[in-house]
Amino acid sequence: MKFTGNVYRYGDNVNTDEIIPARYLNTSSEEELAKHCMEDIDIDFSKKVKKGDIIVAGKNFGCGSSREHAPISIKVSGVSCVIADTFARIFFRNAINIGLPIIELERANEKISDGDKIEVDLDNGIVKNLTKNVEYKINPFPPFMQKLINSGSLMNYIKSSKQN
Amino acid sequence: MWNDDNNKKSALGLTMVEKILSRHAGKIVKKGEICIADIDFAFGQDGTSSVIIDSFREMGVEKVFDKNKCAIILDHSCPSPIVGVSNIHKKIREFVKETGIILHDIGDGVCHELVPAKGYVKPGDLVLGADSHTCTYGALNMCSTGMGSTDVAAAMIAGKTWLKVPETIKFIANGKLKKGVYSKDLILYLIGQVSADGATYKACEYTGEAIDDLSIEARMTICNMAIEMGAKFGIMNFDKKLETWLEKKGIKDYKKVESDDNAEYLKIYEYDASSITPMVAMPHTVDNVASINDVKGTHIDEAYLGTCTNGRIEDLTIAANILKGKKINKNVRFIVAPASREIYLEAMEKGLIKIFVEAGAAVVSPGCGCCVGTHNGVPSDGENVISTANRNFKGRMGNNKAFIHLASPATVVSSAIEGKIADPREYLD
């Protein structure tokens, strides 16, 4: 899997209330959620984000609630992947479960600037900063998760394992 | 010039309403005349006061005519369910601070319970509220009516309003209400008889043995719904019961009024109250009224006990007596909203809240609850609701795909027990 996009960069501890405020949790409509993605820290995010764009953040991205609405709103808004120093635990599994690629990269938001053009090659574990002309190696996912990611989502994984 | 001796029976041929308006206009005025009248009290609630404040500011004034005669009561969306409302509440609190008027903040209760209970109004008064059910206080032998925000803003500034003196329709309810039949059933029956605009622009005088038998609270239920027949005022006679009620509240210096024997009425309707059954207003108009005999068995998803119509201690007591030792049907959500903090406290001390909670009800904080669809129990699509409220318009409870039925507390609680519209008479010995 390979994607290219421009970077929206944020700081440490971006929480789920910032990714999708609770006032919108009275719906599970994916398009509706995407409209309000990142609204409380970046009011125009949903308007300016383009398909394939990449979110880069510091440590503990997605801390807070278990709402799957958070990775869903990011994915449906068109973001291709999130690169961060570290991810909060529940956000991490939610993203994997719904098929939103996330990449742990040490000091990600120091290495990458807002607006940089990035190419991500998941299979070979490489993040290329096309703007700065630098390459970063990323750790591959453990085999179990690889299996999950390859099936597209946890639901697909369950489907296929139920059939076998 | 007006002379207060005229408040008693006189030879002038005036109705109670004409007398009250004459006194406030300072001259004798009769039906059809437009007058400027002094007002005794004016208030708004959180759904209307934002516009009151806008109008007030637009008029370029800083002071109200009398800060002890103006109030804002937060009751429609309390505690606030959404930022938009929170911002309006904040704006109201700031306005109150600037002008020094009376504020009842969230949790105090519904305006139409608080205004009479706190003694802000009394017999003979003329009162305006930026809420259509302001006609409630006619049960205290006075004129009170709902107006828009700009009207109320003007009244708060000038201490006056312009009014067209209405013609009066007299309703005489003879006989006694049967067991299981309450003032709510009587007013629903009357609205069904005259229709939703049967008294538009008019004053309604409710009299007769059945009215005399009612408590002051039960009378308020009737005057509260005068607006549902389009009326400007609902009004009732002064009697011993009201005198005792006022005494208990420590309300003095009032001017009771009587209609003259030769007063002119537009119409006089007479009914036999003893023939009335429990009634239900079916969706989506208040005058779409049916006897319980014809509609019982209709499936119910949600039941609501409360509001300015039927959220008083007497209403909660009637409901709790039926509910005691029973459970709410598991397919019904039952919501109870006591009309004020005092009523909540009294209900708690009498063990009523315990009965509700043990039966499976959700008791919400004092206020309008889910009546106006701002929060606290909005139904989902296609659901049937039975409520003690006063309006069943499409969308009233926040969802235009739900179906609202109106009935007495006894009928509502019986229906909550059965999961379908039920006859309360079967629950009374």
Added chain:
Amino acid sequence: MILEGNAHRFIKPDGNDNDINTDYVISGRYKFQCEDYNELATHVMEDLDSNFYKNIKKGDIIVAGKNFGCGSSREQAPIAIIYAGISCIIAKSFARIFFRNSFNKGLPLIECDTDKIEKGDKLNVDLEKGIIKNLTKNFDIKFNAIPPLMLKLLHDGGLVNHFKKNKGFNID
């Protein structure tokens, strides 16, 4: 005052346009939380016709049966109509509080028999003379002249401006 615009009519689920209540004019979903009147206006009558706001041209006229505006005292109802660009409402009768609120806000209401007016008809209304000209169908309807007090409020631009101008009530 002369007003001109196309007629809009609505049909309630029960098949007529009597008793169009304030919840239809502007639903409680919006009116309790919204302070932006232009925003409020976009939801006007939406439960009866979700495209209504989009189809309004400035000056257009709402036409209905009896007891238009029954229900709540909320001024948000006439405000939403005014901000949507409607110049007046013609109905067989109006609910009391809505009637006051409209004139207070400077929105003229006209009472007459509306049976012959159809959706889309172009209407010309002379408030002083009490005549509606149906320009599409080429006939006139007479209506009872608006009481002097109301006309005064309209000419002053509503109760707020009346108050500003006269420093209080001045209707005699």
Added chain:
Amino acid sequence: MGMTITEKILSYHLKRDSVKPGEFIEVNVDIVLANDVTAPIAIKSFKNLGLKDVFDNKKIALVPDHFTPNKDIKSAEQAKILRDFAREYNIVHYYDQGEVGVEHALLPEKGVVVAGDIVIGADSHTCTYGALGAFSTGVGSSDVAAIMATGKVWLKVPETIKFVIKGKLNKWVFAKDIILYIIGKIGVDGALYKSMEFTGDTISSLDMSSRMTICNMAIEAGGKNGIVPPDDITKKYLDERKERDYIFFNSDSDAKYSNVIEIDVNNLEPQIAFPHLPSNTKNISDVKNISLNQVVIGSCTNGRIEDLRIAAKVLEGKKVNKKVRTLIIPATPTIYKKAMEEGLFKIFLDAGAIISPPTCGPCLGGHMGILAKGERALATTNRNFVGRMGHPESEVYLSSPAVAAASAIKGEIASPEDI
């Protein structure tokens, strides 16, 4: 080699002798839960799988607690999805309005979760049940859908940090202050992916309610689960309400920890978490002139009867400041009834507070007390992120019920000592 409680519970469910931190496992779940925010997505995903039935209708808990009673059409429709699903699949632990309470207070109270369980919930504060000696953690909706289908969840076995809490708490210092202090010390990602084991003489002297407060906030330090060694206090609590048999697990003396942190609470002061992170904590003696518009006492963190008793003790015979809207939200109908019968409601109402029916309500900015622009609240809840309780430009401070009640009286953040 020695194992921690968490490792023992996981290996017991795998029917294996041991598990190692870092290992990926697929394990049977005893109770899976979701609420009106997370269940609709889980149900949609579950339906997409096209299965005839759920894995076990007695092991699923659906608790529509976030927006009850429903505040608008959307939330009513969300709740209806749960109701319809519960009826279709005959879900035993479904609680509709009137019976519904805040899930993490309701399920222990009803004995639905017990010691030794693996409890997985689509709510981040599912870690609360560690107080009962269970392994419990929050996940997302897809995970819940998968568990409803298969009864299993995938997990990475966490490393464990051991917290040894020693000393006697001062008057007016409570479990909430301990956990706020810990989060302040290690940060909001201080226990990322890890298990937090709370031990020591202070913890073993705490009642179950207090232990739940502590485990509830493990997630606020990034933890996967919080857990307290079960003891006689646990046993008494469970015996009074359990639905099923329970098993006590305890850490071996040679269990391996990634870190051991000792904390002496003898001199601990009441703690306040400042906006906009739970780790942004201060001693009450360092907090001055923070005036308030609203106080909220409730939530899965501090909405139990013990919390309300503390608040009532402070509020008795006093009035709340007129500027401060004081909301009391008992976490379950049973707590509501108990508080009423014990006379706490009378104290609250006489003081001018407002009592709400059980709901998560304002904690997550859902309803029942939303903040306007520029307003400030002190809450006994667990999170104070930007916009958490309403307008993005409002502020939330976190504290114990005692400090919250004292501050409601004072009109600004205050110590109960000052009242």
